Amino acid sequence: MxxxxxxxxxxxxxxxxxxxxxxxxxxxxxxxxxxxxxxxxxxxxxxxxxxxxxxxxxxxxxxxxxxxxxxxxxxxxxxxxxxxxxxxxxxxxxxxxxxxxxxxxxxxxxxAVAILIAAEYPIYGRFGFGPATWVTDWEIDIPRAGLDRRYAGPDPAQGAIELVDGAEVRAFGPALHERVRRATPGAISRSKTWWDLNTGAVVHPSNGWTAPFFAAYRDTATGEVDGLVAYRVNDPHWPNKLPHSDVTVVSLTAATPAAEAALWRHVLSLDWVRKLTTDHRPPDDVLPLLLGDPRAASVETYADFMWLRVLDVPVALSARAYAPLAADLVLDVRDTAGLAGGTFRLETAPDTAPRCTPAPGAAPDLTLDVADLGRLYLGDESALRLATLGLLAEHRAGAAATADVLFRTARRPWCPEVF
The missing domain is CATH 3.40.630.30 (Gcn5-related N-acetyltransferase (GNAT))
Structure with missing residues (x-):
């Protein structure tokens, strides 16, 4: 009390x-x-x-x-x-x-929204949050991966891999992250503190710090750094004089497909490495398809990651892009906390900026909880699936199918980091 x-x-x-x-x-x-x-x-x-x-x-x-x-x-x-x-x-x-x-x-x-990483699934739905992005952690059996172990790096005419240190990462990393973030729904901005903590410029004694290797991909034509990978290598005792190392990819950021492929090939072809594990990767990562045998990549974790709560429905829904479809949907958003509830009209059309406005008194096409709007918002969830589960009520035939087409994205959203 x-x-x-x-x-x-x-x-x-x-x-x-x-x-x-x-x-x-x-x-x-x-x-x-x-x-x-x-x-x-x-x-x-x-x-x-x-x-x-x-x-x-x-x-x-x-x-x-x-x-x-x-x-x-x-x-x-x-x-x-x-x-x-x-x-x-x-x-x-x-x-x-x-x-x-x-x-x-x-x-x-x-x-416009609140976001968090949920330690436990059941906690945050009651506060209006819904799981908006998912992640996959991979483990790759290198001997089974079907890779050419003679790989000597990318074509120098296209780009090159450079090992860099933390100070260099702090110099070019923020600009690279911004390029990638603005092309990645679900990604968030990083503070200077993030870069200091993740490159060893600032170390909290209770956490300790083991410096990773940093490898950058630089485009030959532009001279610009288009990608960065951070990884750590564990090189234990070699049983029977055989290598038994493993590598953990802490993060891999790439602004171009060429940089992404080159950085993965770099870490996958390190000498003596038998196993590669990743931290949180996109749920539809291209990584397995870069292998000669994608079955060498096994999923260690597949789970919800960033949860999202809408705080301002008109601002949030007007800000994002939708499928090029002429649509007029009236959404009845329920919010027991009284922060974002109400009736709103979402209007979309090809080559026209979307518009979401309050529509008090309008007959709703769909009714859903604000937490389920959070699930839909970044494009990862299906409105039809929510309707099947009884989490979205359809008042006009075909409205759920329209919402499904409007909200879904070609690539799944991804939040690259814990915050």
Whole structure:
């Protein structure tokens, strides 16, 4: 009853970090140097805690991000992270109160959507979030992959692979990421802090840091870096004098098909490597089809990843592109939190910018929860499938089929990173 929800002051940071680590079952104590490093990454007016008797017992923060939507436009997103409740204060509604405070502030700021990475599937639907992107983690048996082990790199007339260091990555990486992000629905902007942490410029002592190899693909004609891969190699004891190394691809970003193929071939042809594993890749990644035998690539994880909650229906639906189809759909969006509900008309036509406007009193063609609008928004979910599941109600024959064609995208959306 007496637990207070509020944003942080500087004196609250150490206790907030302790509560965060406790909630995620990590080492609790941080030295003052690390507290200062982590304080530098926090926007205190967007960082909230639940305080019981002056002690922080639950944590929550958000970050400003741009989200790329189908068609290449970017919209403002409230990126939610660090949601944790200490074991002594679970099941008291603290996460719900923290979420309500943050989403209310995001709505007032004019953010079009909120996004997060869901630690557990059942948690966030009740707050209006729906799974909007999925990821696949791969494991590749290199000897079975059917690769030419004599591969010596890309054609020099087209491009070249260069090993680079963290400082070089910080110099060209942000521009490369922006090129890729604007062509990838579901991708988000990265802060300077992201680049510092992921290239070793800033190291949190409790996390440690093992520098990966960085390999860049540079186009010969333009001289521009069109791709980057970060990978780590584990080279253990060789049983019976036979190589038994494995490589983990931390990330691979490519702005062109040539760069993507060249970087994959680079890591797949490393000497002594028997197995390659990837971090979170697109659900329709081309990786298996680059192999001589795609069966050498097995799925280790296939799961929902970024969840999305619409906060401003007209802004969000007007920002993205749709299939080139003349359509007029009236959507009845249900939102128990009162943030984005209402009746809205979505109008589309070939060679014309889409328009979504409030339509109070109009007879709806479709009714759906705001969480299911989040599923549809980036193009990964099928309106027809939602209708089959009873999650979308059709009031005009053919309306669900029209929505299915309008919202779906040729390539599935992808969020490349945890945030």
């Amino acid at each position: 007496g637990t207070e929800i509020r944003t942080l002051g500087d004196d609250d940071v150490a206790g907030w970090l302790k509560a965060l680590n406790t909630g995620f079952h990590r080492a609790v104590e941080l030295d003052p140097e690390e507290v200062a490093l982590r304080r530098a990454t926090l926007e205190l007016d967007r960082t909230r805690g639940a305080f019981d008797g002056g002690r922080c017992v639950a944590t929550f923060r958000s970050m400003p991000r741009e989200l790329t939507v189908p068609g290449g436009a970017a919209i403002s997103a409230d990126a939610v992270t660090n949601v944790a409740v200490t074991p002594t204060h679970r099941r008291r509604g603290l996460a719900s109160r923290l979420m309500a405070a943050d989403l209310g502030a995001a709505k007032e700021r004019g953010d």
